Amino acid sequence: MDLPGPIHDFLLVFLGLGLVLGGLGVVLLTNPIYSAFSLGLILVCISLFYILSNSHFVAAAQLVIYVGAINVLILFAMMFMNGSEYYKDFNLWTIAKGLTSLVCTSILVSLITTILDTSWYGIIWTTRSNQIIEQDLISNSQQIGIHLATDFFFHLNSFQ
Amino acid sequence: MMLEHILVLSAYLFSIGIYGLITSRNMVRALMYLELILNAVNINFVTFSDFFDSWQLKGNIFSIFVIAIAATEAAIGSAIVSSIYCNRKSTRINQSTLLNK
Numbered sequence: 001m002d003l004p005g006p007i008h009d010f011l012l013v014f015l016g017l018g019l020v021l022g023g024l025g026v027v028l029l030t031n032p033i034y035s036a037f038s039l040g041l042i043l044v045c046i047s048l049f050y051i052l053s054n055s056h057f058v059a060a061a062q063l064v065i066y067v068g069a070i071n072v073l074i075l076f077a078m079m080f081m082n083g084s085e086y087y088k089d090f091n092l093w094t095i096a097k098g099l100t101s102l103v104c105t106s107i108l109v110s111l112i113t114t115i116l117d118t119s120w121y122g123i124i125w126t127t128r129s130n131q132i133i134e135q136d137l138i139s140n141s142q143q144i145g146i147h148l149a150t151d152f153f154f155h156l157n158s159f160q
Numbered sequence: 161m162m163l164e165h166i167l168v169l170s171a172y173l174f175s176i177g178i179y180g181l182i183t184s185r186n187m188v189r190a191l192m193y194l195e196l197i198l199n200a201v202n203i204n205f206v207t208f209s210d211f212f213d214s215w216q217l218k219g220n221i222f223s224i225f226v227i228a229i230a231a232t233e234a235a236i237g238s239a240i241v242s243s244i245y246c247n248r249k250s251t252r253i254n255q256s257t258l259l260n261k
Binding site: 009012016019020023024026027032035036039042043046049050053054055057058061062065066069070073074076077078080081096097100101104105107108111112115116120123124140143144147148151152155 | 172176179193212215245
């Protein structure tokens with residue numbers, strides 16, 4: 001989206017905060033319906049995030065399919081479960097959970113160091129030469145439609 | 161700077177999804193964490209497509225395929241979970257060896 005810089009940054013920080021809190025909510029909330037609603041919050045934040053990244057079609061698809069269909073499906077499946085049996089033996093800290101959290105934290109730390117060590121702006125510089133001038137006049141959704149119908153036609157036919 | 165922040169956010173969601181998937185005892189919660197993992201991957205694809213490929217949008221198109229596959233898998237997964245629950249009145253993952261009776 002062509003927003004001025006500070007507004008773009010503020011919205012990004014806001015959505016990032018929503019994602020972080022939603023992620024913690026999905027893992028740490030004990031009631032499974034609450035964690036399903038927290039997953040819904042995450043999916044909506046991701047959809048707004050896609051709007052900020054100039055991908056309007058993917059944002060609409062995410063909102064309709066993920067929030068509207070998958071989240072509702074998960075909630076229905078969750079409502080079939082008898083909720084009372086999940087509060088009886090809820091132990092907060094076992095050795096397995098501690099080991100898994102250690103492994104996942106190490107995965108996260110290694111991913112973050114890899115991300116911060118890669119020089120992304122060298123790659124941006126080399127892809128600048130592929131610019132086709134008149135594609136700025138076509139909207140994002142039309143570009144996706146053009147590519148799906150021409151370049152990715154056979155990939156699309158695999159769904160039929 | 162902006163690209164790296166978004167990639168770190170996606171890595172955070174991915175690691176939370178992996179942690180939840182391994183430590184969840186309820187099968188529907190495992191499905192939820194699987195959707196979280198797929199969404200983290202989608203954020204990566206769309207971000208790279210926005211920053212590096214604004215003219216062919218290959219990342220955007222592949223993320224649409226990922227959304228479609230995730231919808232299919234959520235539907236089939238919840239059907240399986242519902243039939244298991246119908247059979248055995250419980251969906252604890254550590255009781256799944258009772259099926260071979």
